[in-house]
Amino acid sequence: MEKxxxxxxxxxxxxxxxxxxxxxLEQVEETSRWIYKGGKKTLSEKIKGAVSEEFRKxxxxxxxxxxxxxxxxxxxxxxxxxxEYLNKSTLVKLTLAFFPSQDxxxxxxxxxxxxxxxxxxFDVQVKEEIIAGCLFEYAGEYRDYSLASKLDDALExxxxxAKLVKL
Amino acid sequence: xxxxxxxxxxxxxxxxxxxxxVQSIVYVSxxxxxxxxxxxxxxxxxxxxVQSLEADLAEVLMLDTANLTTHLSVARTGESFTVAAGExxxxxxxxxxxxSIDGLGPISGxxxxxxxxxxxxxxxxxxxxxxxxETGVSIVDILIPIGYxxxxxxxxxxxxxxxxxxxxxIANQAAKGTICIYVSIGKKQDDVxxxxxxxKSKNIFNNCVIVGANAADPATMIYLAxxxxxxxAEYFRDSGRDCLIIFDDLxxxxxxxxxxxxLLKRSPGRGSYPGDIFHIHAALLExxxxxxxxxxxxxxxxxxxxxxxxxGDITGYIQTNLMAITDGHIxxxxxxxxxxxxxxxxxxxxVSRVGNQTKADLDRGxxxxxxxxxxxxxxxxxxxxFGVELPAKTRAQIDLGEKIGVIFNQDVTSILPRGLQLxxxxxxxxxxxxxxxxxxVKVDVIKIFQKYDKGEFKDIEKQIVTCRSTxxxxxxxxxxxxxxxxxxxx
Numbered sequence: 001m002e003k004x005x006x007x008x009x010x011x012x013x014x015x016x017x018x019x020x021x022x023x024x025l026e027q028v029e030e031t032s033r034w035i036y037k038g039g040k041k042t043l044s045e046k047i048k049g050a051v052s053e054e055f056r057k058x059x060x061x062x063x064x065x066x067x068x069x070x071x072x073x074x075x076x077x078x079x080x081x082x083x084e085y086l087n088k089s090t091l092v093k094l095t096l097a098f099f100p101s102q103d104x105x106x107x108x109x110x111x112x113x114x115x116x117x118x119x120x121x122f123d124v125q126v127k128e129e130i131i132a133g134c135l136f137e138y139a140g141e142y143r144d145y146s147l148a149s150k151l152d153d154a155l156e157x158x159x160x161x162a163k164l165v166k167l
Numbered sequence: 168x169x170x171x172x173x174x175x176x177x178x179x180x181x182x183x184x185x186x187x188x189v190q191s192i193v194y195v196s197x198x199x200x201x202x203x204x205x206x207x208x209x210x211x212x213x214x215x216x217v218q219s220l221e222a223d224l225a226e227v228l229m230l231d232t233a234n235l236t237t238h239l240s241v242a243r244t245g246e247s248f249t250v251a252a253g254e255x256x257x258x259x260x261x262x263x264x265x266x267s268i269d270g271l272g273p274i275s276g277x278x279x280x281x282x283x284x285x286x287x288x289x290x291x292x293x294x295x296x297x298x299x300x301e302t303g304v305s306i307v308d309i310l311i312p313i314g315y316x317x318x319x320x321x322x323x324x325x326x327x328x329x330x331x332x333x334x335x336x337i338a339n340q341a342a343k344g345t346i347c348i349y350v351s352i353g354k355k356q357d358d359v360x361x362x363x364x365x366x367k368s369k370n371i372f373n374n375c376v377i378v379g380a381n382a383a384d385p386a387t388m389i390y391l392a393x394x395x396x397x398x399x400a401e402y403f404r405d406s407g408r409d410c411l412i413i414f415d416d417l418x419x420x421x422x423x424x425x426x427x428x429x430l431l432k433r434s435p436g437r438g439s440y441p442g443d444i445f446h447i448h449a450a451l452l453e454x455x456x457x458x459x460x461x462x463x464x465x466x467x468x469x470x471x472x473x474x475x476x477x478x479g480d481i482t483g484y485i486q487t488n489l490m491a492i493t494d495g496h497i498x499x500x501x502x503x504x505x506x507x508x509x510x511x512x513x514x515x516x517x518v519s520r521v522g523n524q525t526k527a528d529l530d531r532g533x534x535x536x537x538x539x540x541x542x543x544x545x546x547x548x549x550x551x552x553f554g555v556e557l558p559a560k561t562r563a564q565i566d567l568g569e570k571i572g573v574i575f576n577q578d579v580t581s582i583l584p585r586g587l588q589l590x591x592x593x594x595x596x597x598x599x600x601x602x603x604x605x606x607x608v609k610v611d612v613i614k615i616f617q618k619y620d621k622g623e624f625k626d627i628e629k630q631i632v633t634c635r636s637t638x639x640x641x642x643x644x645x646x647x648x649x650x651x652x653x654x655x656x657x
Contacts, residue, residue: 140197142182142242149177 316457323499544568
């Protein structure tokens with residue numbers, strides 16, 4: 001897998017979320033099924049109609065630049081390693097009060113890579129109850145930066161003080 | 168206030184995810200700071216105890232298995248598993264999580280969180296076992312005495328009367344104010360109900376707690392039940408009261424622990440039991456004992472673990488482990504049971520390693536005499552088997568042995584205080600039943616029980632307990648024979 005890591009990095013640069021990753025993996029799997037079918041056509045011709053046009057264009061680019069092996073077994077290994085690369089990507093669970101745009105995710109991804117030196121795939125969940133901010137889970141660590149929890153803490157503090165005053 | 172998954176998540180800042188589920192074991196990823204024996208809580212409120220840590224996963228024994236799915240989030244609690252113990256437990260039947268199962272609603276009153284697996288008391292706080300614990304069963308109190316703080320194994324085949332003996336002990340001790348905890352491990356619900364009914368019929372259930380984990384419960388609950396019982400005993404001990412705890416039975420507990428260990432992929436050892444089977448029972452029973460509290464008071468937890476044998480074979484793995492851990496054993500012999508002895512205790516193969524030091528000189532002297540007579544009786548029986556004509560001395564030894572057997576025979580409902588036991592033995596040794604056969608002795612003994620229950624012989628009993636030696640006992644009883652005869656036959 002190491003020999004193709006740079007290629008994988010560039011192929012998957014737009015895959016930011018788990019949904020995008022799952023969709024991408026489906027198409028990789030579908031492509032893998034076509035390796036030994038369809039006669040002597042190129043892989044990009046074989047998968048026409050079976051995968052999205054965007055993905056097919058990606059495969060065309062890889063064939064043009066000879067980045068994808070032409071032999072059946074090597075191509076299978078290439079696609080298998082690509083799947084493994086995506087499945088092993090660092091997962092960051094993010095809970096937001098809104099669904100983020102691609103730009104937002106791009107900026108977040110760049111920031112994350114700067115902090116940790118690794119790329120990440122974000123498992124984004126939308127929860128309007130948090131009002132603003134985010135809930136962040138990475139490598140077993142959980143952090144609550146939501147506005148809702150800050151308001152809860154402030155309210156609890158007020159209630160404690162009110163109880164003391166009553167006493 | 169009971170904390171939820173969200174509360175713990177905020178508090179600890181660590182989260183994990185269930186990667187695999189194998190019956191009641193789950194494998195959890197994440198939770199970088201989790202420790203063994205720590206409690207974890209899942210998003211649905213299910214709790215578990217961390218058993219071990221692998222490279223990437225934590226192995227967790229789940230206490231609740233309902234609605235567990237893979238990828239369910241899990242949070243650390245930073246705490247070890249505790250059970251809520253309090254005065255409200257007295258007179259109640261609870262499960263291994265201290266939830267009421269007697270249909271009388273939740274446990275009321277103030278409660279304290281007791282850890283289920285603390286360390287045993289250290290050597291500095293331990294005190295010599297000095298006070299005798301009366302079971303109310305004469306053969307045990309005279310020949311195999313137990314002391315407060317002792318651990319005495321009760322071992323024998325199924326249906327030989329072990330539970331009956333234990334219930335008589337509970338009834339006697341609870342009436343004296345000892346807190347009695349009966350832990351049922353893997354038994355039928357009917358059996359637990361019978362225990363509850365017996366204790367209620369003796370009007371001592373208010374000093375008892377029953378912890379029931381029946382055979383239909385998950386293996387995790389059955390595994391935890393003895394630890395819960397011991398945690399409850401420690402609560403009452405720390406509040407300044409003596410406790411008696413019964414584990415019925417630990418050989419069953421070993422089987423369920425084996426099941427859990429095999430699921431946890433622990434290497435099976437002898438009999439497929441895990442290598443730490445000795446340790447878990449030893450660590451549990453070490454928590455019993457006689458200790459001195461910070462205020463200087465001596466309090467105790469007396470443990471009576473039970474082990475089942477098959478056809479009297481006491482050489483089994485778990486049985487020998489428990490015999491090594493405890494301070495003696497009371498052997499319920501299937502051969503004695505078949506001969507009609509009740510309780511079917513074999514005094515020759517039973518032992519109490521620390522019970523003798525709790526006894527007064529009178530009791531020790533009496534026990535020695537009885538043991539010698541019983542030993543002579545056994546030898547004489549062997550000679551009689553040849554069918555030869557027996558000399559008078561041998562016949563007298565057989566006769567005496569039979570009479571001792573009659574006195575030691577006690578039914579389920581009889582609980583004999585020490586004084587009455589001494590009266591009976593004193594009468595026997597003083598020759599009161601000389602020339603009478605064993606059947607007539609049995610009739611007299613039944614009459615003495617009946618008269619005693621009505622309040623007679625109390626003054627004789629008061630005088631007898633002050634005797635210092637068997638000679639004093641015999642001479643005192645001889646002066647009272649006419650009074651006794653009058654009470655029995657007039």
